Amino acid sequence: MVYASLIFEFLKIGVFSIGGGLATLPFLYDLADKYDWFTRETLIDMIAVSESTPGPIGLNMATYAGYAAGGVPGGVAATLSLITPSFFFIILIVKILDKFKENKLVKSAFYGIRPAVTALIASAAIEILRIALFRTQDFIDTKNLSDILKYGNVALFIIIFYLIRKLGGHPVFYICGAAVFGYLLNL
Numbered sequence: 612m613v614y615a616s617l618i619f620e621f622l623k624i625g626v627f628s629i630g631g632g633l634a635t636l637p638f639l640y641d642l643a644d645k646y647d648w649f650t651r652e653t654l655i656d657m658i659a660v661s662e663s664t665p666g667p668i669g670l671n672m673a674t675y676a677g678y679a680a681g682g683v684p685g686g687v688a689a690t691l692s693l694i695t696p697s698f699f700f701i702i703l704i705v706k707i708l709d710k711f712k713e714n715k716l717v718k719s720a721f722y723g724i725r726p727a728v729t730a731l732i733a734s735a736a737i738e739i740l741r742i743a744l745f746r747t748q749d750f751i752d753t754k755n756l757s758d759i760l761k762y763g764n765v766a767l768f769i770i771i772f773y774l775i776r777k778l779g780g781h782p783v784f785y786i787c788g789a790a791v792f793g794y795l796l797n798l
Contacts, residue, residue: 613681614688621673621692632668634728636735639672648680655742669693744768763796
């Protein structure tokens with residue numbers, strides 16, 4: 612039963628997550644709420660691992676989620692289900708886009724898709740920030756304003772944001788540095 616659910620859910624994600632891996636995040640949040648495969652907090656860890664490993668983030672996350680739900684067969688089922696719609700869409704687009712690329716309807720459709728994809732990605736980013744930087748449940752429980760922030764995470768976020776803006780550099784250095792920092796803090 613878990614494999615049928617994985618296939619259905621990741622086929623659905625593959626069809627509707629236009630805009631790349633980050634566009635899959637709202638769908639994955641929905642899965643975290645719907646199934647016990649992973650939690651929203653685990654999803655943040657999945658994002659960190661997916662961003663730190665080679666390959667598309669959506670594909671890495673599908674593999675991770677499928678593996679968490681159903682082992683190796685679950686990982687394979689989720690991964691193949693996620694990429695199957697894209698495979699067929701690309702073939703279809705290549706066949707017809709050349710004929711219709713100047714069509715006003717096609718241009719209008721792409722014009723409308725852009726803000727929708729942007730909203731999906733922004734929604735995912737806000738949820739990531741909320742989970743990574745805030746202790747929402749602690750604040751709700753205590754009503755103490757000092758309990759709302761994860762101070763170490765906020766400090767690391769500010770430092771890395773500043774360094775990226777000031778120095779630039781490859782993201783791998785920041786990811787590795789943050790991983791070391793996190794490890795040292797949790798010793």
